[in-house]
Amino acid sequence: MLSSVKISFQTILISLCISCLSVYVYHTYLTYNNNQKINEEKNRLIRVAQEELFLNQSLAQLFRSTAPTSFIEAAKLGRESVVAVKSRNSEENDLHFNSRNNGSGVVISSDGYIVTNHHVIGSSDKIEVTLPDKRTMEAKLIGIDKNTDLALLKIEVTDLPFLIMGNSDSLMIGEWVLAVGNPFELQSTVTAGIVGAKARSINIMESQGIESFIQTDAAVNPGSSGGALINTAGHLVGINTAIMSEKGTFEGFSFAIPINVVKKIISDLKEYGVVQRGWMGIDIENLDDRLAGEIGLSEIKGVYISYILKDGAAQDAGIKKGDVILQVNKNQVNTTSEFMENLTRYRPGEKIETLIWRSGKKMNISVTLKNHLNSLEPVGIYKSGILEKIGIEVRNLDGVEHSLFGKSGVLVLSIKKGGIVYHTKMEPGFIIQSMDNKMISSVQQLITLLEENIGNQIVWEGIYKNYPGTYPYTFKITK
Numbered sequence: 239m240l241s242s243v244k245i246s247f248q249t250i251l252i253s254l255c256i257s258c259l260s261v262y263v264y265h266t267y268l269t270y271n272n273n274q275k276i277n278e279e280k281n282r283l284i285r286v287a288q289e290e291l292f293l294n295q296s297l298a299q300l301f302r303s304t305a306p307t308s309f310i311e312a313a314k315l316g317r318e319s320v321v322a323v324k325s326r327n328s329e330e331n332d333l334h335f336n337s338r339n340n341g342s343g344v345v346i347s348s349d350g351y352i353v354t355n356h357h358v359i360g361s362s363d364k365i366e367v368t369l370p371d372k373r374t375m376e377a378k379l380i381g382i383d384k385n386t387d388l389a390l391l392k393i394e395v396t397d398l399p400f401l402i403m404g405n406s407d408s409l410m411i412g413e414w415v416l417a418v419g420n421p422f423e424l425q426s427t428v429t430a431g432i433v434g435a436k437a438r439s440i441n442i443m444e445s446q447g448i449e450s451f452i453q454t455d456a457a458v459n460p461g462s463s464g465g466a467l468i469n470t471a472g473h474l475v476g477i478n479t480a481i482m483s484e485k486g487t488f489e490g491f492s493f494a495i496p497i498n499v500v501k502k503i504i505s506d507l508k509e510y511g512v513v514q515r516g517w518m519g520i521d522i523e524n525l526d527d528r529l530a531g532e533i534g535l536s537e538i539k540g541v542y543i544s545y546i547l548k549d550g551a552a553q554d555a556g557i558k559k560g561d562v563i564l565q566v567n568k569n570q571v572n573t574t575s576e577f578m579e580n581l582t583r584y585r586p587g588e589k590i591e592t593l594i595w596r597s598g599k600k601m602n603i604s605v606t607l608k609n610h611l612n613s614l615e616p617v618g619i620y621k622s623g624i625l626e627k628i629g630i631e632v633r634n635l636d637g638v639e640h641s642l643f644g645k646s647g648v649l650v651l652s653i654k655k656g657g658i659v660y661h662t663k664m665e666p667g668f669i670i671q672s673m674d675n676k677m678i679s680s681v682q683q684l685i686t687l688l689e690e691n692i693g694n695q696i697v698w699e700g701i702y703k704n705y706p707g708t709y710p711y712t713f714k715i716t717k
Contacts, residue, residue: 308470309416309430315472316418317426318399319345320465321369323354323377323391325362327655342419342465343367343391344474345400346504350393353504354464355479356382359389363655367393370426381507385448385515386495386582387479389464390507401466404473406496407569409433409452417456417478417492419465431456431492438493439575450579451493452476458492467494476500502583514616516584516607518557519550522574525562533560540564540595541577550612555605557594564600565593581607587614624688628715629657634681635669643669643701646677648684662711671700671708693717 323343341358345351352367359365365377373395380390409415410433417429435453452467458478467476476494506513522541523529530538540562546553563571567590571577584590586609594601609617617633625632631651635643647669653660670678674697678684688696698711 309414309428312416312468312470312472313418313428315399315401316416316428316466316468318370319401320418320420320426321345321352321367322420322423322425323352323358323464324366324368325359326364326366327360327362340420340423340461341463342461342478344464344466344477345398346403346474347400348396348398350395350398351380351504351508352377352391352393353477353500354389354391355477356384356387356389358464359391361652361655365391367391368425369395369398381511381513383503383507383513385513386499386503388477388495388500388503390504401468401472401474403497403501404469404471404475406452406475406498409436409469409475411435414470415452415454415456415475416468416470417454417458417462417465417494418468419458419462419478421457421459421461423461427462429457434491436496437573437576437579439573448499448578448582450496450499450575450582451479452496454492454494455490456492496579499579499582506585510616512617514585515610516581516586516588516590517550517610517612518552518581518605518607519547519612520552520557521545522563522577524574525572533562534598535562535595539570539572541571541574547612551605551608555603557592557603557605558596560596562595563592564595565591567591568593586616622685624685624692624715628659628688628713629654630659632670632681632684639669643671643703646679647671647700648678648681658713658715659711662713664711665702667702668709668711669700669702670698673698688715691715 321343323341325339325341339358339360339362341354343352343354343358346353359379359382365379366374367377368374375393375395377391377393380392382389413433415431415433417431419427421427431454433452433454438451438453439449452475454467456467458465458481462478463480465478466474467478469475475497477497477500478492478494480493482491482493503513521544523544525535525538525540525542527538529542530536533542543552543557543559543561543563546557546559563577565571566577566580569576569580571580581590584607586607589604589606592603592605594603606614608614611617611634630653632648633651635647635649639647639649650664650666650668650670652666653664670684672678673684673687674691676687678687692715695712695714699708701708
């Protein structure tokens with residue numbers, strides 16, 4: 239009997255061991271299976287996250303210029319297309335130049351058109367351009383625009399590398415840009431920075447100047463004026479023009495003219511020799527909290543109209559003093575700089591769409607722009623052989639000038655250094671009111687009288703806008 243109990247105990251013990259082993263094996267299988275599923279799910283989530291990250295990065299690249307590490311190609315394009323510009327002033331028959339300016343210029347077409355700053359050219363009588371390949375040649379001045387500090391030059395060379403003009407409106411605050419120029423005569427220097435602000439006014443231009451600069455922290459120094467501001471795709475987005483400095487060298491801020499303004503200016507200079515600037519016939523002010531509160535405007539947006547010219551473009555369209563311009567062709571204008579930058583892009587006779595706020599209501603008003611003479615026609619500098627011979631550029635007085643100075647008169651715009659009129663010490667801005675005691679009412683009349691008096695002594699009398707009295711100038715046109 240004892241033997242029988244012993245056998246039964248052994249059987250139970252074996253059964254128990256088998257059961258425990260079975261439970262252990264089953265538990266191990268479940269744990270492994272669950273861990274495998276967890277790992278598979280984890281790997282799937284990692285793949286999804288990586289795919290989403292790649293997709294987002296790929297989409298982002300479509301909407302911004304190349305990554306900050308990709309400056310090499312853009313810098314190469316800039317260095318190939320930026321030239322050194324030297325302008326010189328000299329007295330006639332003087333072998334020694336009495337002054338010179340050094341700056342930069344940007345080739346904008348393969349046939350030799352170059353854009354630079356007006357202050358680089360000044361009133362020079364000789365302009366030289368040095369290409370990146372060290373060739374130096376004389377450049378012809380096509381035209382200038384003092385109001386935007388731009389000048390257009392031309393050299394007789396073909397197949398030049400040039401920069402493609404981009405879209406300055408699409409520049410974003412914080413976007414990387416490169417400045418290319420010739421600071422301190424160090425040819426083809428490239429610096430990098432970011433866009434710090436747009437439509438910036440720094441009050442360096444004259445009263446009629448148009449300031450709406452791109453502000454960057456790319457280093458710009460003397461000699462870089464007229465050089466290129468490019469994005470990292472290698473597209474021209476501005477012309478470097480100024481720095482803000484107490485010492486005359488770079489201290490952290492530089493300013494460039496937006497390329498969308500430059501495009502319009504150089505197009506006009508090519509076609510007309512002078513800028514065709516559309517005018518609305520208004521004076522505007524920046525809005526502040528006080529002015530907005532006085533007129534009942536809940537948001538400080540737009541520019542305030544403080545004056546309307548009689549029979550001007552704005553009055554003809556139904557715009558009134560006290561209105562607030564919110565948009566020009568759907569572009570928001572919150573400062574006078576933004577408004578002037580937008581208006582600068584249009585010619586007389588072109589129509590713009592404005593969004594106006596008036597007494598709590600918004601309205602769309604179409605405006606057909608006029609020129610400074612308060613007419614719709616293009617304005618051009620008069621060209622004639624006799625005017626070129628004596629060395630001046632002139633235009634008829636505009637409507638406002640007629641009301642101030644009378645019906646007679648022709649305005650002297652520029653005087654060629656070394657020319658016949660230059661030696662009379664006359665200054666640009668002189669209004670020719672009479673010639674040999676005959677009243678002058680138009681440029682065409684002046685040209686006719688000059689041609690009739692070649693070889694004779696000529697006396698012009700007239701006035702300056704900002705100086706009292708009448709000034710006489712005497713000269714003789716040689717046959």
